[in-house]
Amino acid sequence: MMGLATLLITSVASATEVFVLSASPSHMRALAASCAACHGTLGNAVVPNGGGNGVDKAKLLAGIDKTDFLTKMLAFKSGEREATVMHRHARGLNTQEIEGLATYFSAQTPRQPSALPSQVLNKNHAN
């Protein structure tokens, strides 16, 4: 675990301008927000029982331990952890982005959002 974290910090420190950009809050919040379709707003998924996409409620992305997040994402990236879809997302991101997401999600407050209730379709709806 320590080895991993050290490795990441070294590679970040040696990176250039790109990192400064990718580490800026506005860049990271938009990237992190693209995970919300499956993991909920600010990492708070709504579906209990193995929902929230394989993450149980106790392990929302919101408030996740930083090292835990890094380990999981890198395992998806390398293929060490089998996944239905996360290997695609992890492989598309570079190490700096994964590091930035770890910081971002670990700083979010875990909440208990409930799923939005559906409604009866209104007679006057167009289409």
Add this chain to the structure above:
Amino acid sequence: MQTNRRDFIKLTGVGLGLGLANASLSAFARATKPPIGRVVVVGGGYAGATVAKYLRMWSLGAIEVIVVEVNKQFVSCPLSNLVLGGSKSINDLTFGYDALKANHGIQWVQDTVTAIDSTAKKVTMLRGELSYDRLVVAPGIDFIYNDLPMLASAEGQQQIPHAWKAGWQTVNLRKQLEAMPDGGVFVMNVPKAPYRCPPGPYERVCQVASYLKAHKPRSKIIVLDANAEIISKKGLFTKVWATLYPGIVDYRPDSAVTSVDVATKTVTTDFDKVSADVLNIIPPQRAGKIAQIANLTEKDYPWCEVDFLTYESKLVQNVHVLGDSVAAGLPKSAHMATNQAKVCANAIVQLMAGLAPDSVPVFANTCYSFVTDKSAMHVANVYRYDEAKKIMISAEGGGVSLAPSDKEGEYAASWAQNIWTDVLT
């Protein structure tokens, strides 16, 4: 911003008639500081609702946001093919906007936009007017009926629904399918790409086939594809049809619909004439009506070109375009619409605060397709801005499922719950 404030009060003078919610009035009254700017959003679909929410969230309430949407409710296109298969009802896919409005202090007007004056920065609706500092247009798609004028009327669509905007047409098509006798023929087309939801028509084939297999095993489905081949998840769909639905799916590439006889439900292509018991025609598509009204498309290309850092139109200043109306190159999916909305919200917040927008946006995109009532498969990619080409390009590592699975079906259902809650609360 004094004028904006006055405009808004003028509007609220007739407010209840315009469908403004009490929640948004009190949210406005609560605002202590004058807003740093006003954004009007036209369209409350995946893109429009998302941009409204994230503008409020990321500006910490400093940007005033008004959404203009013609419908009272949000009906999800994703999962609506399952209504045809029978495992979902349209009422499972219908939601209100109240939570979104109340949670984020978004002002809401239920009305139709009739004109946009980008010089005066003004939106005209049937029952009022709004000024804006920036306008976001997220109107979805519009159908092109030039070659199929017989389907342009409500009457034509009652007989032959497109069911490509979820709602009553979806319900209508399901009822027709239920009423079809065993041994009947369901005919549908795939319009020429680009169109909304690339894998959507092929998912529909699976859903209809799944219903037929269980309830009308002597029936079949003929698919007339205007494209030269299946344009999304080709290997997977081909295999699913051959293994799960043998003898049910008759797929015909290069078969653009040239004409339809509404009374007899007969379709003509360049090579063929096909008669249907139930007919589902999905017309070719272009950017939504508002995009046309606002001159956001060029004459010879019916989609909107944008700057992918801000989603500002390349043709009209201070007007941003989101979702299915945006020029092809990015798949027209719900997840994509929300991603564009978030990049756009982020950029507008930065710009209104006098800061530069993010110069290297990156986002994740996934489309699930259900091949039975339970089993699904994905196509997933990360997209990153390419500074040389000035477009979003897919990063390495993207791709499709090896095979559909029930596990992915569960995750797809969970995707739906999470994206609905992200967009609408």
